Every structure is written in C-alpha cells, then in structure tokens.
Amino acid sequence: MIYRESGQFKKSYAADQAILPLRQDQVFLIGALLVAFLVIPMVASNYVMNALLLPFLIYALAAIGLNLLVGYCGQISLGTGGFMAVGAFAAWNLATRTELPMPVVFLLAGLITAGTGVLFGLPALRIKGFYLAVTTLAAQFFLIWLLQRPWFNNYSPTGVISAPEVNMFGWVVDSVTDRYYLALIILVVMALLAKNIVRSSTGRKWMAIRDMDVAAEIIGIRPMATKLKAFAVSSFFVGIAGVLWGFLYLGQLEAEAFNIYVSFDVLFMIIIGGLGSILGSILGAAFVVLVPIFLNVVPSAIGLPLSTAMISYVEIFIFGSLIIFFLIVEPHGMARLWSIIKQKLRLWPFPY
Amino acid sequence: MMFFFEVLIGGLMSGIMYALVALGFVLIFKASGVFNFAQAAMVLFAAMFIAGMHGDWGVPYWMAIPITILLMLGLAWIIERVVLRQLVNQEPIIMFMATIGIFFAIIGFAEIIWGSRSRTLDIGIPDQPLFIGDMLFQQYDIVTAIAVAVLVVLLLIFSQRTRMGRVLRAVADDHQAAQSVGIKLNTVWVVVWFVAGIVAVVAGIVWGGALGVQPVMVDVAFKALPVLLLGGLTSIPGAIIAGLIIGSGEALAEVYLGPIIGGGIDNWFAYIIAMAFMVWRPEGLFGEKIIERI
Numbered sequence: 160m161i162y163r164e165s166g167q168f169k170k171s172y173a174a175d176q177a178i179l180p181l182r183q184d185q186v187f188l189i190g191a192l193l194v195a196f197l198v199i200p201m202v203a204s205n206y207v208m209n210a211l212l213l214p215f216l217i218y219a220l221a222a223i224g225l226n227l228l229v230g231y232c233g234q235i236s237l238g239t240g241g242f243m244a245v246g247a248f249a250a251w252n253l254a255t256r257t258e259l260p261m262p263v264v265f266l267l268a269g270l271i272t273a274g275t276g277v278l279f280g281l282p283a284l285r286i287k288g289f290y291l292a293v294t295t296l297a298a299q300f301f302l303i304w305l306l307q308r309p310w311f312n313n314y315s316p317t318g319v320i321s322a323p324e325v326n327m328f329g330w331v332v333d334s335v336t337d338r339y340y341l342a343l344i345i346l347v348v349m350a351l352l353a354k355n356i357v358r359s360s361t362g363r364k365w366m367a368i369r370d371m372d373v374a375a376e377i378i379g380i381r382p383m384a385t386k387l388k389a390f391a392v393s394s395f396f397v398g399i400a401g402v403l404w405g406f407l408y409l410g411q412l413e414a415e416a417f418n419i420y421v422s423f424d425v426l427f428m429i430i431i432g433g434l435g436s437i438l439g440s441i442l443g444a445a446f447v448v449l450v451p452i453f454l455n456v457v458p459s460a461i462g463l464p465l466s467t468a469m470i471s472y473v474e475i476f477i478f479g480s481l482i483i484f485f486l487i488v489e490p491h492g493m494a495r496l497w498s499i500i501k502q503k504l505r506l507w508p509f510p511y
Numbered sequence: 512m513m514f515f516f517e518v519l520i521g522g523l524m525s526g527i528m529y530a531l532v533a534l535g536f537v538l539i540f541k542a543s544g545v546f547n548f549a550q551a552a553m554v555l556f557a558a559m560f561i562a563g564m565h566g567d568w569g570v571p572y573w574m575a576i577p578i579t580i581l582l583m584l585g586l587a588w589i590i591e592r593v594v595l596r597q598l599v600n601q602e603p604i605i606m607f608m609a610t611i612g613i614f615f616a617i618i619g620f621a622e623i624i625w626g627s628r629s630r631t632l633d634i635g636i637p638d639q640p641l642f643i644g645d646m647l648f649q650q651y652d653i654v655t656a657i658a659v660a661v662l663v664v665l666l667l668i669f670s671q672r673t674r675m676g677r678v679l680r681a682v683a684d685d686h687q688a689a690q691s692v693g694i695k696l697n698t699v700w701v702v703v704w705f706v707a708g709i710v711a712v713v714a715g716i717v718w719g720g721a722l723g724v725q726p727v728m729v730d731v732a733f734k735a736l737p738v739l740l741l742g743g744l745t746s747i748p749g750a751i752i753a754g755l756i757i758g759s760g761e762a763l764a765e766v767y768l769g770p771i772i773g774g775g776i777d778n779w780f781a782y783i784i785a786m787a788f789m790v791w792r793p794e795g796l797f798g799e800k801i802i803e804r805i
Contacts, residue, residue, distance in 0.1 A: 235604060282786055285793045289546045289607070289744065293736045294789065297782035300733070304779055373803050419733070423611060430608045468626065476619025482612030487597040490605045 162504040178354055195343055200336050208335045209408075215448045216342040217403045222428040222440035223353050224396025229426070230434035231357055232389035233369030234283050235291060238298035239397055240421035244414050246272040246398030247405030248306050251412055254323045255313065261326050265402055272398025273391040275302070280390030284383050287372075299419055306414040319413045322406040338407040345403065349396060354437050356392065365389050366435075397425075431485050433492025442493040450478060517647055518766050519759050524652035526758020527659050528721070531714040532735035533742065533750040534666070535707040540744045541683045542703040543595070545606045549613040551732030552621075553708055555724075557583065558715030559621045562630040562724040572634045576712065583708025584701075586617070591701045599696075618729060627726050632719035655717050659751075662713055666706075666747060675702060683745075737781035741788055743798020753796060757781045 162183050169175045179185050203212060225239050250268035253259055259267070279298040283291055305311070312320045325332040325341070332341045356362050364385045367375035376382050405412045424447055432443020454474045489496055535550040560579045564570040570578070594609055637650045670676035681689040682699050690696055715724075718731055738757050742749030764780045794800055 229604075235607075282790050285790050287793070289603070290740060290789060290793060290795070292546075292607075293740050294782070294786050296733065296736060297779060297786045300779035300782055304775060307775075308773060427608070427611075430605070434604075469623065472619050472622035472627070474619070475615050476623060479612045479615025479617070479619055483594055483609055483616065486601075486605055486609050486612065487594070490598070490601050 162501065162507075164505075178358075192347070196340075200339060205335045208339050211448065211452065212339055213335075213342055213408050215444055216339070216346050217400050217408055218425065218428060218448055219441045219444035220342075220346050220349060220403065221397050221400035221425050222432065222444045223350055223437055224393045224400060225425050226429045226432075226434065226437065226440045227353060227357070227365070227396065228389050228393035230429055230436065230439075231362060231369060232365035232386065232393075233372075234280070234386060234389060235289070236295045236298075236393075237292055237419070237422050237426065238279060238295040238302070239425045240417040240419060241299040241302035242272050242276060242394050242397040243401030243404055243421065244306050244417035245275050245302055246401030247412055247417070248311050248414070249398070250402040250406065251320060251322065252311065252313075260328075262328065265399060268402050269395040269398045272401065273395040276390040276394025276397075277387050280387050283386050283390070296419070299422055303414050303417060311414075312412070319411050321411050322409070325406055332407070342403055342407055345399065349399065350437055350441070353396065357437070361385075361388060361392075369435075427482060429492075431482065431492055433494025436492070436494035438497065439492050439494030442497070446493065450481060454478070515763075518762050520648065521652075522759035522762025523755050524649070524656060524758070525762065526738075526754040526756070527652075527656050527751070528714075528717055528754075529731070529734045529738045529758055530742075530751045530754025531659055531662075531710065531717060532731050533738040533754060534663070534747065535710040535714065536735065536739050537742075537745065537747055537750050538666075538707045538710065539703055542679050543682070543700055544603065544686075545595070545610060546603065546744075547707070548607065548610040548732070549590075549617060550707060550711065551729045551735070552614040552617040553583070553586070553711035554714045554718060554731065555726065555728045556586070556617050556621045556715075557708070557712040558632060558719035558724045558728060559625045559630075561712075561715065562632040562719060563625040565632075566630050567625075576634075576716070579712055580709060583712060584705050587701050587704035587708055590704055591697060595700050596697060614729075618726065622726065629723050629725040630719075632716065632724050634716060634720065651721065655721075658713065658717070662710065663747065663751060666710075669706070670747075679703060733778075734781065737785035740785040741795055743795030745799050746795070746797035749795060749797030753785075757784060760784055 162181075164181055167180075167182055169180070174180070179188060199212065200208075221239060221243060225236065228234050228236055246268045249271040250264050253264045253267055254261065257264075275298075279295065282294050286294055309315075327341065330337070332338055357365070364375070364380045365388075367378070367380055368382060368385050368389075372382055375385075401417070404417075409416060428443035428447045429440055430443070431446050432441070433439025451474060454477055455470065485492075532550060532554060535553065536547055539545055539547040539550070557579050560582060561572070561575045564575040564578065565572055590613060594613060595606075598606055598609055637654065639650045641648045641650050641653070668676075670679060678689070678694050678699060679702070681692075681694060682696065686696065689699075714731075718728060722728065738750060738754045740753075741757060742751075742753030761777050761780050765777050768780075769776055789795065
C-alpha cells in the first residue's frame with residue numbers, strides 16, 4: 160500500500176522524463192545517499208572502510224563501465240583489468256612527470272584509457288560474440304606486459320611504485336574517510352552520467368546494436384562509430400576506476416595487480432548484478448566484494464576447525480557454486496529481482 | 512639455420528600441447544554451442560587426481576588413469592544435471608559465465624581434496640634427447656605428438672563413423688531439429704562433456720608430465736584460447752593446425768623478437784597473431800562461415 164504511483168501526476172515533460180518518476184523511489188534514493196554520505200562514515204571502522212567499502216565503490220565504477228559495453232552495446236570484453244591498469248599507470252606517470260593538477264590528471268588518465276579502448280575495440284568491427292571476447296584477452300595480456308616495461312614505472316628497481324598524494328582542488332585526500340568520500344563522490348557523479356548516457360540517443364543506438372547489429376545498420380545506425388563510442392566511454396569509466404584502485408585503495412602500483420582475474424571479477428559483477436542495468440552493476444559489485452569476506456569469516460565464526468589454506472580452497476569452490484546457483488535462480492541478475500520485488504510491492508496485498 | 516629448425520620444432524611440439532587443450536573446447540562448442548571455459552579446470556582436475564592418487568595413496572598409474580576417466584564421466588553427469596539442464600535456452604553469455612563458475616568450483620573441489628602443493632606426474636614416457644641426423648629432438652615431444660595424432664584419429668572416427676558421432680553432429684547442426692527426430696539432448700551433453708573429459712585426461716597427463724601438476728596449470732587455458740580462435744571454434748583439424756602455427760610462431764618470436772622488444776612476450780604474442788588473422792577472416796581458419804540474416 161505504500162509503494163504506489165496513484166495520485167502522483169506528471170505536470171511537465173521534465174517530470175515525465177525523470178530518472179526516478181516515483182516519489183517513493185526518490186525518497187529511497189535520497190535516504191540511501193544520506194546513509195552513504197553521513198551515517199556510514201560515522202559508524203564504519205577504518206577496517207571496514209578500507210577492506211570493504213573502498214573496493215566496493217571502485218569495483219562498482221568499473222562494473223558500470225563494463226556494463227555500458229557488455230550490457231548495453233553487447234560487446235563482451237575480458238580486458239577490463241588491462242584497461243584499469245592503463246588508467247592507473249597513465250595517472251601515475253602524468254602525476255609524477257608533470258605538474259598537472261590532480262583533477263586534470265584523473266581526466267586525462269580516463270581519456271588515455273578511452274583511446275586505448277578504441278584501439279582494442281577496432282577488431283569488434285569484424286569480429287563478433289565469443290571470438291571478440293577472446294580477442295579482448297589480447298588487450299589484457301598485452302597491456303599488462305607493456306606496463307611492466309621499465310619506462311612506465313620510471314625504472315623503479317622493484318617494479319612497485321607508490322601512489323602520489325591526491326590533491327583535489329586543495330583537498331588533500333589522505334585519511335580513509337577522505338578516500339571513501341572521494342570514491343563515493345566520483346561513483347555517484349559517474350553513475351548519474353552513465354544513467355543519462357544510456358537514456359540518450361547514444362544509449363539507444365548501443366542497445367539497437369546489441370539486439371541485432373545488422374538490423375541496426377539497416378535502420379541507419381553506423382555500427383563503427385557506435386561500437387567505438389561504446390568502447391571509448393566504457394574504457395573511460397574503467398580507466399577512472401583503475402586510477403582510484405591504484406591511488407586510493409592499493410596505494411602501491413604494480414601491473415600484476417590488474418591481472419586477468421580482476422577482469423573476471425568485474426564480469427561476474429555485471430552478470431550477477433544484471434546486464435544492462437546501472438543499479439545491477441552496483442549490486443553485483445557489492446555481492447562479489449562481500450562474498451569472499453563472508454566466506455572467510457563464517458567458518459571460524461561457527462567454529463569449524465579449518466586451516467587457512469583449506470578455507471581458501473573452500474572459498475574458491477563455494478564462489479564458483481554460488482555463481483552457478485545465481486545464474487540458475489535468476490539469469491537476469493539482481494536488478495531483475497529488484498524490479499520483481501517492486502512490481503510485487505505495487506500490487507501488495509493482492510497477488511495480481 | 513640448424514638452430515632455427517630446432518626452435519621451430521620445439522615450438523611445433525608445444526603447439527601440439529596447446530592444441531590438445533583447445534580440442535576439448537572445440538568438442539563442447541560444436542555439440543552444444545557452449546563456450547566451455549572450464550576445460551582448463553578439467554585438465555587440472557584430471558592431472559591432480561592421477562598425480563594425487565599415485566603420489567599420496569600409492570595407486571599405480573594403470574589403475575589411477577581409468578579411475579580418473581570414470582570420475583570425468585561422473586563430473587560430466589553432474590555438470591549436465593546441475594548446470595546445463597537448468598540453463599537450457601539461456602543466452603550464450605550466461606552459459607559462458609556458468610562455465611566460469613564451473614571452472615572455479617572444479618578447481619576448489621580438486622584443491623580441497625589434494626591441496627595446492629606441486630606434484631610430479633611421470634607415467635614413464637621416455638624423456639631423452641634424441642638426434643635424428645644433426646637435429647636435436649626430445650623423445651617426450653615425439654611420444655606426445657604420436658599420442659595426440661592417435662587421439663585426433665580416434666575422435667574423427669568417433670564423430671564420422673559411429674552412431675553416437677552422427678547424433679553429435681546432428682545436435683551441433685540444429686538442436687531443435689535433432690530433438691524432434693528423437694535425440695535425447697541430455698544424454699548427448701553428458702557424452703560430449705565426457706569425451707571432452709577424456710581429452711582433458713590426456714592433456715593433463717601430457718602437461719602434468721612436462722611441467723608438474725600444480726594449480727597454475729589452469730593458465731594453459733590462456734594459451735589454448737588463441738589457438739581456438741585461429742583454428743575456428745568448430746573445427747577439430749583447425750585446432751591442431753592453429754596449435755602448430757601458434758606454437759612455432761611463439762617460439763620463433765621469443766627467440767628472434769624477444770631480445771629486441773623485451774622478454775616474456777609469449778603471454779600475448781599468440782593473441783596478436785590470432786587477432787590480426789581474424790580481422791581478415793573473422794571465423795578463423797576452418798570455422799564455419801558466419802552468415803547473418805535478419
């Protein structure tokens with residue numbers, strides 16, 4: 160009885176076009192943002208912020224980026240880790256070799272990643288489906304190899320470099336809370352941006368290409384420009400996520416930290432969360448970040464005497480099984496579950 | 512010049528090993544349209560069980576290998592029951608993700624039983640350097656090549672000359688048509704995954720013998736994928752020929768190109784070969800021509 164659109168009239172085109180037309184949804188979103196901005200920094204310990212919330216926010220950003228490409232434009236990519244690395248290393252080199260202010264560094268790093276994305280997106284014009292997915296592994300392996308060349312870490316003897324100080328318009332992002340806020344602000348802004356891109360003509364073209372590219376071409380959508388645009392925008396998001404991952408979360412940069420399993424993790428997020436859904440990317444990121452921590456804590460909490468090695472094996476096994484379980488229960492992801500819940504709520508207490 | 516040929520032959524031999532893993536992918540993709548990422552995990556699973564049973568329990572190899580083959584049958588049956596049957600008619604990307612789930616589940620399961628320490632697997636394949644004329648060969652490579660040739664011939668006989676093979680080809684052509692003439696898809700999938708499992712056992716023995724059995728073995732998947740692309744996702748001979756091309760190309764590049772642009776290029780070189788080739792021919796060397804209709 161609470162969640163219902165009756166009595167809410169749209170009196171302008173702007174109101175009709177709103178992202179969240181229902182007042183209840185708006186209240187919910189504002190509530191969620193208030194919790195994220197005010198309540199969580201007060202109650203969460205440093206450990207939770209650093210080990211849980213920060214990776215969640217950054218992964219969510221990467222997942223949104225990948226979802227634009229896979230979920231909206233239908234081009235499967237397994238190169239996310241490589242693109243994140245490009246973003247991180249571009250930002251590091253720009254920050255240490257030039258005097259550019261940090262916001263510009265972030266932006267340029269994103270743009271450099273976008274350029275790289277376009278380069279590796281070029282085969283998508285000829286290659287489709289799984290062939291393309293495997294081709295994007297070329298990006299993953301080649302980029303990681305390239306970034307391990309000494310020039311990119313400025314001939315550091317260990318190959319590991321530490322992130323520079325992040326100074327955003329005079330705000331020195333240093334403490335865990337600061338880093339949390341920066342990641343959160345960037346995520347919120349970019350999620351809003353993504354939501355609006357997919358509602359625009361660009362987003363509709365992507366979806367047309369995804370659903371059937373030959374048909375889309377016939378109705379006048381240029382496949383080349385559209386696909387490359389998807390690669391560019393997606394890589395921009397992923398690149399920014401890479402910068403945040405290196406500068407805010409790891410603190411130390413190393414190309415190996417962005418290996419193929421990072422790409423798989425991000426892909427899991429969007430599949431489990433829901434392909435073609437911005438909210439789904441965020442839910443999926445929460446799931447993939449939480450599950451390993453959960454699996455790590457539970458055996459000791461219920462008193463199972465397992466060695467650390469055994470826990471990590473069981474963790475791998477359960478993680479795999481959970482993915483299968485989720486796909487069987489709801490192949491369209493958590494976003495679909497969310498919309499089913501909303502649909503039921505609207506009719507409640509009646510069955511239909 | 513002699514050195515060139517030695518590198519070339521070494522590359523060809525490792526190419527055969529890549530092809531062995533790629534074969535498993537091809538079998539499953541052909542028959543069910545599933546891009547089975549778990550093939551590499553099946554290789555590891557087989558190798559770990561053979562090496563583990565022999566090393567920890569003292570089971571002789573002639574018993575450990577048949578037991579493992581039976582296990583692969585069980586695995587195929589479980590995968591069909593628990594995963595494939597539930598996901599019938601889902602989009603290919605969902606199936607692909609499910610196989611990544613299977614990949615992790617199999618690795619986790621094998622590690623729960625056998626741990627992650629490195630083991631040796633030596634079923635007595637001779638491994639001596641051998642000179643034919645002036646050229647240096649490894650006996651191990653020659654035995655492997657023969658074993659792979661036998662396996663491919665058996666697979667071709669199976670798919671072209673037996674009733675089950677005909678059924679598999681029918682399913683590969685058109686699921687619905689096959690079903691409508693009375694072919695049980697569920698049985699077919701168990702058979703296909705089982706055959707891929709047997710290929711995985713062979714691959715596990717060969718790879719395990721060459722490199723030792725340990726969890727990083729699953730990285731052979733990333734070696735096999737470009738082979739798969741270059742050969743075409745649906746062609747058994749394609750997998751072998753592409754394996755040879757990529758193996759030799761990679762070895763030559765590492766020796767002649769490596770010093771110029773820096774070492775470790777074997778991680779990505781194969782992908783670049785495959786990618787460059789596919790821009791010219793998107794379905795790979797022997798893949799079925801993709802015809803698009805609206």
